[in-house]
Amino acid sequence: MDENRFEEIRVHAIGAIERTTSSSGLYEVKVSILGKHGKVSELMREMGKLSKEDRPLFGKRVNELKEELEAAFSAKEEQLKRQEWEERVQSEELDLTLPGPKAFRGRLHPVTLVIQEIVSIFQRLGFSVRTGPLIESDDYNFKALNFPEDHPARDMQDTFFIDEHHVLRTHTSPIQIRTMESEKPPLRILAPGMVFRCDSDMSHLPQFHQIEGLWIDEKVSMANLKGTISFFARTFFDQSVKVRFRPSFFPFTEPSAEVDCSCPRCGGQGCRMCGHSGWIEIAGCGLVHPNVLSYCGIDPKKWQGYAFGLGIERMAIIKYNIEDIRLFMENDLRFLEQFRV
Amino acid sequence: MKISLKWLNEYIDVSNFLSSPHELANRLTHAGLEVEEIQSRRKDYENVLVGEILQKERHPDADRLTVCQVTTGVGIVHQIVCGAKNHNVGDRVALALPGAVLPGNFTIKNSRIRGVDSGGMLCSEKELGLADESEGIIILDRKMALGQPLAEAMGLDDVTFELKVTPNRSDCLSHYGLAREISCLLGVALRTSFRPAKTSNLSTREKMGLDVREVRHCPRYAGAFVSGVKIGESPEWLRSRLNSIGMKSINNVVDVTNFVMMELGQPLHAFDAAFLKDSKIIVELSKNQEKFVTLDGTELTLTGEELVIRDGAKPVALAGVIGSLNSGVREETVDLFIESAYFLPSTVRRTSRKFGIETDSAYRFARGVDPEGVLRALDRACELICEVAGGEIFKDPYDVYPSPFVQEKIVISLSFVEERLGYKIEEELFTTWMKRMGCKVHQDVGSQLFEVVPPPYRVDLALAEDLVEEFGRLNGYENIPEVLPESKGEPQRDQLTFLLEGEVSRLAREMGYAQAINYSFVSATMHEPILQSKESLKRAGLGWEASHPIALRNPLNEDLTEMRLSLLPGLIHNVVHNFRHGNLCGRLFEVGLVVDKPEDQGDYRHFRRLALIAWGNEVGLWSSQGEVPLVFDVKTALGDILKSMGGARLQWNKEGVAPSFLHPGQWSHLKYENRNIGILGKLHPEFSERLKIKTECVVAEINLDLLFVGMPRAVKAAPIGKFPGVERDIAFVVPNTISAGMVQEAIQKAGGKLLRRVDIFDTFKSDDLGNDRRSLAYRLFYQDFEKTMTEDQISALQKEVIDRVCQKFSIAVR
Structure with missing residues (x-):
């Protein structure tokens, strides 16, 4: 047995492995040593020339060499792979202080958010939503709501006229009428929508949104109305908010009230938003006038009801601290994108 | 309306509230008479006192200035440097001390003027806001007490309320009327000092003819003849009363009629009798095409529907609204005919609105004056005219009142009130408030029912419900408890379109679009590109019938004149705004209604629409990748929204020509289940350049009514397959x-x-x-x-x- 040949192959192989710098190079070396025609296989083939007695020992020595070299290859392979991954990830380094691409933030308009929230609050009391047209006949917008023709109550709302008998609805109350005409009591409905007033200044837009609530049942009182609005104000603003009623006048309710809630911004201490009064007006309401019920074919002796109306923009102003009403109509992304939900 | 507390004090003692007007304002506000503003002149003159000049010397360093020692009471002396020339030792002067804030927000401080300390200012009339121009400082009456606040000393301590009177409370449109309300609220008695006027032996009825031909429009007409007046300036008390509520003094007679209107709420009219042809007054409807010149010189053409007051030849007043140019009181006027009437509210309102003439008189008549107060006001006016302008009142005034007003009784039970207010009420409490309000209350023995007759000036009270409100309000709304209601009914489903619109909005938001809400009306300029593309949009399922958009009869301005037929003008306008304000790229959507009216038939039709708009590229500034044209972005978003709604079979194809505002090579119709429901395209580059949108801008609009047909569609889960593909x-x-x-x-x-x-x-x-x-x-x-x-x-x-x-x-x- 030629000890030197074993040693020669071993030294050559180990040297070649050490010198290799890439996985692909290592593979070539591996083929030249351990491959079908590699040096170790050559050695193996020489075993045939040996005597029977020498063969086992020789075979054992070859296997030992093969195992040793395979282990060396594996170790080197592992090392090279690690090295190569490292190099690759290093080359892929990014400066993450650079900004990412512009993300378009989908948003709902604050008016929609407020409507959705109000609807979800009143849904807990069993209310459901109804809507109606923007152009209303004089009958629906005024007459049915107990505004007689040539009555000064009509001056309370600056009206956009479309033709002799049609207006842009000045409130969402016509939806009450439409519902009472087409559905039977008991009723619990909410009517959100766009309304129009021929008026524009720092605190008035000619187009804004209201939500109207109507509850018709056999026994409905001002106490019920106060309970409902109080529940709403506490849920919408803050649990600590208090509600007070002030007498007022609307042709379609009797008694009528305007609703103030303790200012959610300052907790009633007085701030700019509440005009330093600690109270802020949020709604108009009252018990449905018997003339309105009769007009809709509902017997006022059997049924009673309450109705209330809230200004959506006003709610949004209070809730989101919006200082300029023009923002509602400009649709500026810098404004809209703030309303994350 | 403006209310002067000092004036009010003539009829009820409110002197205590002069120093704490908020208390009274609160009480009124919580009784339904909202005090919107409190103006206190007393506050204007805080720290301005009556002083006396003890010593006056030349300023050592300035010829034009004097150094005065001014006292405001024993032992208190202030050194004041003054620039006026008209003051002398011993004069009483108005001294503004440090802390005073004079009209025009002029704050008084301690100062040093050319080396001499000055502890305040001696004021002129102009500086006190009492005159537009004045020379020198104001020299006060020697009788004014030293150290007294100037406001008190000069009677400038009035407080005025801006009172918001709801249309139902015409009874509170006067000082006496409000005093009556306060008397009820506070339980304090009224001071009534009206006494009948002294008349001469001559008769109004002999001097003047009267013929009321329209009793329906004029249920009551009264008038008296006053002879021998001398027109001139009103006395100080009268001018100051009118000034205190912001009314200008005109002459003594007109001032009296205005004063009585603001005192009693009854509008009056004084005719110069010399102008009344044939010494005759006729109350009737106008003649069609008749001309009428108002006292401010406007010529009107009457239509035969207006109630007019005429003499033997011509109309001399639009009843209750305004007098004519040639019948009013002039300097030369000697004889008067004073009118006090009850005109039908709707008649007056119609005339006032038709001609756009809003007067204090029309305002009160339209809301309904006290039909029983007509004569008292006439009497009061005649008496005051004689007092301030001389003359004599003829006896036998006219009072045509064929069917006197009867206040109907209202029958009501306590349980009716309790049921509506939601709390228990003591019988006595109820009757007490009703009586304090001026009602007559009657209850049959053993009956649960009250018969309540409201006073005639409460023309708003007719139903039991009205009394519920009165009781509730007088007893205090704060006594209403909070009780959640209960219902036997089953909750219903929301209106479907509301749900579907909400769903579409949420989907658009998910695609990165922010919701816009625009005006439902647009300007003609904004609308024009849409109107030009009528045919193409019609093919896209976004059509309309009318040849013109619906116009507002009374637009606010020329930017908002007609009802939109598409959501795109608004959104494009939003992009112009955003781009101009530095939002160089973005995505907006809107869900809304457009309105149309076919020429031939009457009904207005509302259509639901969804529109998207995208502008600018989303790629960051430092990198450049992703070259897919923007129009595909919007296509993906729109397609995804429709598919998520459950829509099947979307096709993109174009038929005919592109709308003029779109790029003819980058647009498409959208077909949904074989029906065109919308359009997609990039704005024509020429159009966006004109709008100064210096980036790509893509729009899409779809007809939601068509999309919503058969929706919502139930989700039916389909298999996804286990075998390899x-x-x-x-x-x-x-x-x-x-x-x-x-x-x-x-x-x-x-x-x-x-x-x-x-x-x-x-x-x-x-x-x-x-x-x-x-x-x-x-x-x-x-x-x-x-x-x-x-x-x-x-x-x-x-x-x-x-x-x-x-x-x-x-x-x-x-």
Whole structure:
């Protein structure tokens, strides 16, 4: 047995492995040593020339060499792979202080958010939503709501006229009428929508949104109305908010009230938003006038009801601290994108 | 209306509130008479006192200035440097001390003027806001007490309320009326000092003729003749009363009529009797085409519907609204006919609105004056006229009142009130408030019912419900408890369109679009590109019938004149705004209504729309990648929204010409289940350049009414298949006239249901292909949910697809 040949192959192989710098190079070396025609296989083939007695020992020595070299290859392979991954990830380094691409933030308009929230609050009391047209006949917008023709109550709302008998609805109350005409009591409905007033200044837009609530049942009182609005104000603003009623006048309710809630911004201490009064007006309401019920074919002796109306923009102003009403109509992304939900 | 507390004090003691007006204001506000503003002149003159000049010397360093020692009481002396010339030792002066804030927000401080300390200022009338111009400082009456606040000393300590009187409370449109209300609220008695006027032996009825021909429009007409007046300036007390509520003094007679209107709420009119032809007054409707010149010189053409007051020849007043130019009181006037009437509220309002003439008189008549107060006001006016302008009142005033007003009784039970207010009420409390309000209350022995007769000036009270409100308000709304109601009814479903609109909005938000809400009206300029494209939009399912948009009769301004027929003008306007304000790219959507009215039939029709708009590219500034044109972004968003709504079969194709505002090469109709429901396209570059949108801008609009048909669609989960699928690619060489979508559709059709997906993954042009052809490469995905497909089966299918597509378009595989 030629000890030197074993040693020669071993030294050559180990040297070649050490010198290799890439996985692909290592593979070539591996083929030249351990491959079908590699040096170790050559050695193996020489075993045939040996005597029977020498063969086992020789075979054992070859296997030992093969195992040793395979282990060396594996170790080197592992090392090279690690090295190569490292190099690759290093080359892929990014400066993450650079900004990412512009993300378009989908948003709902604050008016929609407020409507959705109000609807979800009143849904807990069993209310459901109804809507109606923007152009209303004089009958629906005024007459049915107990505004007689040539009555000064009509001056309370600056009206956009479309033709002799049609207006842009000045409130969402016509939806009450439409519902009472087409559905039977008991009723619990909410009517959100766009309304129009021929008026524009720092605190008035000619187009804004209201939500109207109507509850018709056999026994409905001002106490019920106060309970409902109080529940709403506490849920919408803050649990600590208090509600007070002030007498007022609307042709379609009797008694009528305007609703103030303790200012959610300052907790009633007085701030700019509440005009330093600690109270802020949020709604108009009252018990449905018997003339309105009769007009809709509902017997006022059997049924009673309450109705209330809230200004959506006003709610949004209070809730989101919006200082300029023009923002509602400009649709500026810098404004809209703030309303994350 | 403006209310002066000092004036009010004539009829009820409110002197305590002069120093704490908020208390009274609060009480009124919580009784339904909202005090919107409190103006206190007392506050204007805080720290301004009556002083006396003890010593006056020349300023050592300035010839024009004097140094005065001014006392405001024993032992208190202030050194003041003064620039006036008209003051002398011993004069009483108005001294503003440090802390005073004079009109015009002028704050007084301690100062040093050319080396001499000055502890305040001696004021002129101008500086006190008492005159527009004045010379020198004001020298006060010697009788004024030293150290007294100037406001008190000069009677400038009045407080005025701006009172918001709701249309039902015409009884509170006067000082006496409000005093009556306060008397009820506070339980304090009124001071009534009206006494009948002294009359001469001459008779009004002999001097003047009166014929009321329209009793329906004029239920009561009274008038008296006053002879020998001398027109001139009103006395100080009268001028100051009118000034205190912001009314200008005109002359003594007119001032009296205004004063009585603001005192009692009854508008009056004084005619110069010399102008009344035939010494006759007729109350009747106008004649059609009759001319009338108002006292401010406006010529009106009457229509025969207005109630007028006329003499023997001509109309001399629009009843209750305004007098004529040639019948009013002048300097030379000697004899008067004073009118006090009850005109029908709706008659006055109609005339006032028709001509746009708003007067204090029309305002009160339209709301309803006290029909029983007509004579008292006439009497009061005559008496005051004689007092301030001399003359004598003729006896026998006219009072045509054929059917005197009867206040109907209201029958009401306590339980009726309790049921509506929601709390228990003591009988006595109820009757007490009713009586304090001026009602007569009667209850039959053993009956649960009250008969309540309201006072005649409460024309708003007719129903039991009205009394519920009165009791509730007087007793205090704070006594109403909070009780959640209960219902026997079952909650209903929300209106479907509301739910679907909400769903569409949420989906658009998910696609990165922010919601816009625009005006429902637009300007003609904004509308024009839409109107020009009527035919093309109609083909897109976004049509309308009318030849003109619906116009507002009374637009606020020329930017908001007509009802929109599309959501796009508003959104485009928003992009212009955003771009101008530095939002160089963005995505907006709007869900809203547009309105149309077909010419021939009457009904206004509302259509629901969704519109999207995208501008600018989303790629960051430091990198450049993603060259897909913007129009595809919007297409994806819109397609995704529609698919998420459950919509099936969307097709993009264009028919006819593009709307003029869109790029003719980058637009498409959107077909949904074989029906055109919308349009997509990039704004025409010329159009966006004109709007100064210096980036790509893509719009889309769809008809939601068409989309919502049959919605919501229930989700039915489909199997997704457990067996492996296989991908095959094909490329066709296609003439430019055939769209990628047409080829894709044909592939899908040929592949049948086992062809689960077709995606285009490459398109290119080359010299080899020529200018008029391109290569379109598709990836097909086959999958059988029941079993693994065999190679033969797939090859056969693929061959079928290739053959049929090639045959259909006469094209070849590349």
